[in-house]
Amino acid sequence: MTLSFSMKNRLVTPMTGSSPISIVDRDELQTQTDYFRALVKRRSDNLMNYFLIGFFIVGLLLAGYYDTWGIAVGVGGLSLVAYYSVKLLLPASDLYQYVLSATLAIFMAQYIYQLHGLFEMHFFAFIGCAILITYQNWKLQIPLLIIVGLHHGIFNYLQYKGNTDIYFSQLNYLDWQTFAIHILLTTVIVFICGLWAYQLKKSGEIQIAQTVQMAGLQREATVLMERKRNADELEAAWRKAEIALQEAEKARIEAERANRAKSIFLATMSHEIRTPMNGVIGMTSLLAETPLTGQQHAYTETIAACGETLLGVINDILDFSKIESGGMELEEEDFDLQSSIEHILDIFGARAARSGIELLNQVERDVPAFIRGDDLRLRQILTNLVGNAMKFTEQGEIFIGVRVEHGAPDGVLTLGFEVRDTGIGIPADKQERLFKAFSQVDSSTTRKYGGTGLGLAISQQLVRLMGGTIRVESEPGKGSTFYFTIRTRAGVNQEPPIPIDGLAAHAGKKVLIVDDNGTNRTILRTQLEYWNLTPVLAASGVEALDLLAGDERVDLILSDMQMPFMDGIRLAQNIRNRHAHVPIILLSSVGDEYKKNHHQLFSAVMTKPIKQQVLYRHILAGLQHQGRFTVDGRQGPSRLPENLSATFPLDILVAEDNAINQQVIQYILQKIGYTPTIVSNGQEAVDAAAGTSYDIIFMDLQMPEVDGLEATRLIRGDKALHQPVIIALTANTMEGDEEECLLAGMNDYIGKPVKLEELLGKLRKWALHLQHRA
Ligand code: ADP
Numbered sequence: 001m002t003l004s005f006s007m008k009n010r011l012v013t014p015m016t017g018s019s020p021i022s023i024v025d026r027d028e029l030q031t032q033t034d035y036f037r038a039l040v041k042r043r044s045d046n047l048m049n050y051f052l053i054g055f056f057i058v059g060l061l062l063a064g065y066y067d068t069w070g071i072a073v074g075v076g077g078l079s080l081v082a083y084y085s086v087k088l089l090l091p092a093s094d095l096y097q098y099v100l101s102a103t104l105a106i107f108m109a110q111y112i113y114q115l116h117g118l119f120e121m122h123f124f125a126f127i128g129c130a131i132l133i134t135y136q137n138w139k140l141q142i143p144l145l146i147i148v149g150l151h152h153g154i155f156n157y158l159q160y161k162g163n164t165d166i167y168f169s170q171l172n173y174l175d176w177q178t179f180a181i182h183i184l185l186t187t188v189i190v191f192i193c194g195l196w197a198y199q200l201k202k203s204g205e206i207q208i209a210q211t212v213q214m215a216g217l218q219r220e221a222t223v224l225m226e227r228k229r230n231a232d233e234l235e236a237a238w239r240k241a242e243i244a245l246q247e248a249e250k251a252r253i254e255a256e257r258a259n260r261a262k263s264i265f266l267a268t269m270s271h272e273i274r275t276p277m278n279g280v281i282g283m284t285s286l287l288a289e290t291p292l293t294g295q296q297h298a299y300t301e302t303i304a305a306c307g308e309t310l311l312g313v314i315n316d317i318l319d320f321s322k323i324e325s326g327g328m329e330l331e332e333e334d335f336d337l338q339s340s341i342e343h344i345l346d347i348f349g350a351r352a353a354r355s356g357i358e359l360l361n362q363v364e365r366d367v368p369a370f371i372r373g374d375d376l377r378l379r380q381i382l383t384n385l386v387g388n389a390m391k392f393t394e395q396g397e398i399f400i401g402v403r404v405e406h407g408a409p410d411g412v413l414t415l416g417f418e419v420r421d422t423g424i425g426i427p428a429d430k431q432e433r434l435f436k437a438f439s440q441v442d443s444s445t446t447r448k449y450g451g452t453g454l455g456l457a458i459s460q461q462l463v464r465l466m467g468g469t470i471r472v473e474s475e476p477g478k479g480s481t482f483y484f485t486i487r488t489r490a491g492v493n494q495e496p497p498i499p500i501d502g503l504a505a506h507a508g509k510k511v512l513i514v515d516d517n518g519t520n521r522t523i524l525r526t527q528l529e530y531w532n533l534t535p536v537l538a539a540s541g542v543e544a545l546d547l548l549a550g551d552e553r554v555d556l557i558l559s560d561m562q563m564p565f566m567d568g569i570r571l572a573q574n575i576r577n578r579h580a581h582v583p584i585i586l587l588s589s590v591g592d593e594y595k596k597n598h599h600q601l602f603s604a605v606m607t608k609p610i611k612q613q614v615l616y617r618h619i620l621a622g623l624q625h626q627g628r629f630t631v632d633g634r635q636g637p638s639r640l641p642e643n644l645s646a647t648f649p650l651d652i653l654v655a656e657d658n659a660i661n662q663q664v665i666q667y668i669l670q671k672i673g674y675t676p677t678i679v680s681n682g683q684e685a686v687d688a689a690a691g692t693s694y695d696i697i698f699m700d701l702q703m704p705e706v707d708g709l710e711a712t713r714l715i716r717g718d719k720a721l722h723q724p725v726i727i728a729l730t731a732n733t734m735e736g737d738e739e740e741c742l743l744a745g746m747n748d749y750i751g752k753p754v755k756l757e758e759l760l761g762k763l764r765k766w767a768l769h770l771q772h773r774a
Helices: 026-066 069-089 095-114 123-135 138-160 176-289 294-324 337-354 375-391 428-435 455-465 501-506 518-530 541-549 568-578 593-601 612-623 659-671 682-691 708-717 737-744 756-773
Strands: 010-013 022-025 333-336 357-363 370-373 396-407 412-421 470-475 479-489 510-514 534-538 556-560 584-588 604-607 652-655 677-679 696-700 725-730 748-751
Touching: 022 026, 022 176, 026 069, 026 095, 026 123, 026 176, 069 095, 095 123, 095 138, 123 138, 123 176, 138 176, 176 294, 176 659, 294 455, 333 337, 337 357, 337 375, 337 396, 357 518, 370 375, 370 479, 375 396, 375 412, 375 455, 375 479, 396 518, 428 455, 428 470, 455 470, 455 479, 501 612, 510 518, 510 541, 518 534, 518 612, 534 541, 541 556, 541 568, 556 568, 556 612, 568 584, 568 593, 584 612, 604 612, 652 659, 652 682, 659 756, 677 682, 682 696, 682 708, 696 708, 696 756, 708 725, 708 737, 725 737, 725 756, 737 748, 748 756
Parallel strands: 357 396, 510 534, 510 556, 556 584, 584 604, 652 677, 652 696, 696 725, 725 748
Antiparallel strands: 010 022, 333 370, 396 412, 412 479, 470 479
């Protein structure tokens, strides 16, 4: 319903003297007035038809009586013709009404003439005046008055002058006084009739205005009622919305409370799980240091591996909830992408070798050596994808590729990563759900592969945080490829990680690449071409021997170890028979112990996955004929540096309430030659620090009586004290914890479970710092 009233079309009309001023729609008033006038005109016209015919008939009757047919038909007929022709020819004009007025006066003159002035036929003029009132137009009286005046004046005069053809009155005299009185009275009657016409018109208009006003008021009332109904409805809706808002607010507060409770629960759980895990992992690494039988060693390794897995699960859950609650923040710093990828290769290299899977990587040339971003989180994504690929691939290869997808003029780079495997693949209908938390393709209770189903969900979230997307293409039985992108920029530091000028002297030299794996051949070829060497490719030992037999001279041979029909060693033996001096580099998998027995065949034996830097070194050495036939094997487990305390004599205090963890750290420190003092809470730590000047305090955070943060504040507050280095030792590894420790005055932070390498690293770092300070 349209509620608008155009103000332009409304006018304030004073109705009658006493009626209140009210608002009337001007357009409507006009329409109604026009309609009313048309009605008056139509009705009056109809009336006139009867009157005029009546007048004409009266003329004819008088003609019959007084034998004036010529006058009756001539004058009466002409008058009617004049009236109707004007009315027909000018229908839109009111002119015919004025003709009518004149006609009525002429009929009067006609009757007077027909009766030879016998009766007072000028009364017909007054009848005419009265008839004309019906048109409600006072001006219509004027022609009648004029014609009556002229007729009386002219005919009276002519008759008086003895004109026998003129009939005006039986009284044959000209008395100006009588004439004036006649005309005056006629004028008065005409005036009164005009006044009536005027009043009639006015009262009609007032009536119309009142009707229109009533209609307006009615409409206004409807609008007001409608408005009121709308306002009521609006208020009801508003009240409803307010209630909904209050409920939403309540729900938000509830959700926030739940979220806080979840975070606290997670922090607590993390703490509670990490504390015993510290015992398990710490004790296991200590156990591994003791003399063990083969079987015991295997058991120890299993415990360590399980501990690490469990820790991985806890970290995954923590990461996931951290991302979910929006608490994950990414670092922004330059890092070397190639070494990040090589780090991944390091993690999975040994496992790939054991299961005979080729682990390959290729970073395309236009990818900057250093990029900006969060190295750790990128590694986390890649570790997860490569870890999955390893888990679900029994044979074949796993390939990690990096290329520039898009480079914007403002320096923003979109890097595309690809992790491709030749594993079991993922059915199309399961691919959608992969990135949902806790979802696995095989969710049966008897499933073969372990996992929480969180890895891809976390990876997707991290990729999103890095401004990219992740997707999968897969075919069951053939393998899967996970693609993801990140938005980054080239790092400020752009030194190439490998100085390639050493090989410049050997530009163009031919290197034979022998590998049954096509991807690996392509990667090696691209790499060698980048170093300006000329690669020659062979897909098998036989093909290589054929090439060499065909007088192909090569300066160096890169050969894979595992190849069908003829492995790397047999190939090398065959080559050595004819080409005694060509350096051969064997690309082998870790754990191939027997390769050491043949190292005289090779200028170098490289373990896969191949790192660019190592390859570069070996090729350079080989081409310079300086290859000292080295074996680049993996190192055995690192042993504890028992002499650390001799290099850095330190007084160490450990504040830790958990008995097992006390033992763990005590054993570790004792193993490297220290005799730490152990206390069980913060207060004891403060007291101990006041008595002895310790160099380093390892401070647990959650302890009874006085916690680690408070104890640190107390120690830092005692200005008389020799200030020790305080390192937090805590299972609280949520975001913000480290900051809190540093704010309390601590120098460093180690998360539980304590890793041997990390502890040793921190000890070395702070011992050096103390030496420097001294
Ligand atoms: P999980 O910890 O269970 O591996 P993810 O989120 O990393 O959790 O993976 C979810 C599921 O996706 C896996 O359980 C597996 O079924 C499937 N999946 C992931 N990567 C691969 C792959 N490369 N090949 C086959 N299936 C895969």
